[in-house]
Amino acid sequence: MxxxxxxxxxxxxxxxxxxxxxxxxxxxxxxxxxxxxxxxxxxxxxxxxxxxxxxxxxxxxxxxxxxxxxxxxxxxxxxxxxxxxRAGRIEGPLHVIAPFGFGRLHVAPMLARFAAEHPSLRPTLRLSEDPVGAMNDGLWDVLIHVGRLPDLRITQRKLAPNRRLLVASADYAERVGLPQSPEEVAAHRIGVVRENRADATLWPLAGPDGIEMNLRVQPVYACNDGEVLRAWALEGFGIVERSEWSVSADLRTGRLVRVLPDWSLPDADIVALLNPRAVRSLRIDKFVEQLESGIGAPPMF
The missing domain is CATH 1.10.10.10 (Winged helix-like DNA-binding domain superfamily/Winged helix DNA-binding domain)
Incomplete structure (x- = not known):
């Protein structure tokens, strides 16, 4: 038996x-x-x-x-x-996957608070440089993703808007100057983050009057953790592309400045994916609600 x-x-x-x-x-x-x-x-x-x-x-x-x-x-x-x-309880296992930087800075604290409010919850957080790839390896209930997604037949909940920005430190801008057009970027030191399967060296830009172009960059330095790249940018190493949620505070204080502010990259909205094989539970729904209220839109700079 x-x-x-x-x-x-x-x-x-x-x-x-x-x-x-x-x-x-x-x-x-x-x-x-x-x-x-x-x-x-x-x-x-x-x-x-x-x-x-x-x-x-x-x-x-x-x-x-x-x-x-x-x-x-x-x-x-x-x-x-x-x-x-029926008993109003939030309990049992909750398996969450998130990207390294965003997961460490935002998802981990919210998951800890959620677990503290519900002592019978058993949370597990797995950080990955490729969360979408990690969904095929092991158990998961909620997957947090930053950026555009492939065509997945999975329930998705948008948690917050998120722009991608080109930035450099104020010190770098003062020492070297900043490019005034995409064509001038080649003369600068570039850093990229390699945290998923995307081509980090291709920047699709949209500019004034609807101009669009694909800018191929030659990176001088790279890392698979976006927050390390942000720290390097703050040290004046060069120009990097980062999510708005990562650098909005630095832009407000002037530690970082925008590069090519009239040009934009495709948005990288923050979304939650729900595992279609997981039993939809109160703990999953309530955690996603907490993510929606806790993340929100990044403060303007």
Whole structure:
């Protein structure tokens, strides 16, 4: 006979790239995972996972069992959520994925406050340089993304508008001067952030009178963390492209100044994606509501 814990164990295996990764997700040792899997297979008299090198693969029987298990677990979780809603409780696991800079500065504090308000919540925050890519690797309920998205058939909630800006430090502007046209950018030191699969060296610009152009830049320095790039810009290293939420305070105080203010880059709105496989729960809806009210529009400069 299979129990709920067995079904959860099998579904965890099905989403992991290896038994070792499944062990990390489950918080146990790899030998413990192998032993439990062997016991399940002996009990069912079926092989559920292919043995051998390479990524973890389910057998046909294992895939069938996981599909049935997911349906059962969804019903069990839905029932538990319904009862929690009836009781007005916000509890259980909440898995959130966010980009490094925005996640560390904004999502992490809001998730901590949300968890403090609801002590029965069990939050997990995973920071990634490629949140959209991370959605295919492991459990998640809410994914925060900054920037334009591919065509995903996933529920999206816009949390806040967000412009992309070209900036440099006031010291750099005084020492070197600033370009007055896109063509003059090539004479300057450029820094880029490489935090996802986008081409960081291509800047699509829209200028006065509807002029549009794709500016190819040659970066002198780069990093996969946008906040490091912002810090380098503040040190006077050169011109960088950053989100409005990241540099609005620096622009207000004059530590950074805008470069080519008459030209604009495509907006990079902040959105929340909701996992279509996750049971829609009160904790997910309330957390997204807190994100909407907590992030808001960046202050003007």
């Amino acid at each position: 299979l129990g709920i814990s067995d079904l959860r164990f099998l579904t965890a295996l099905s989403t992991a790239p290896s038994l070792a990764a499944a062990a990390r997700d489950l918080g146990v040792t790899p030998p413990a995972v192998s032993q439990r899997l062997a016991l399940l297979e002996d009990r069912l008299r079926l092989r559920l996972v292919e043995r051998g090198r390479g990524p973890l693969r389910l057998t046909a029987e294992g895939g069938y069992l996981v599909d049935r298990a997911q349906h059962i677990l969804d019903n069990v979780d839905s029932l538990a959520e319904d009862m929690a809603v």
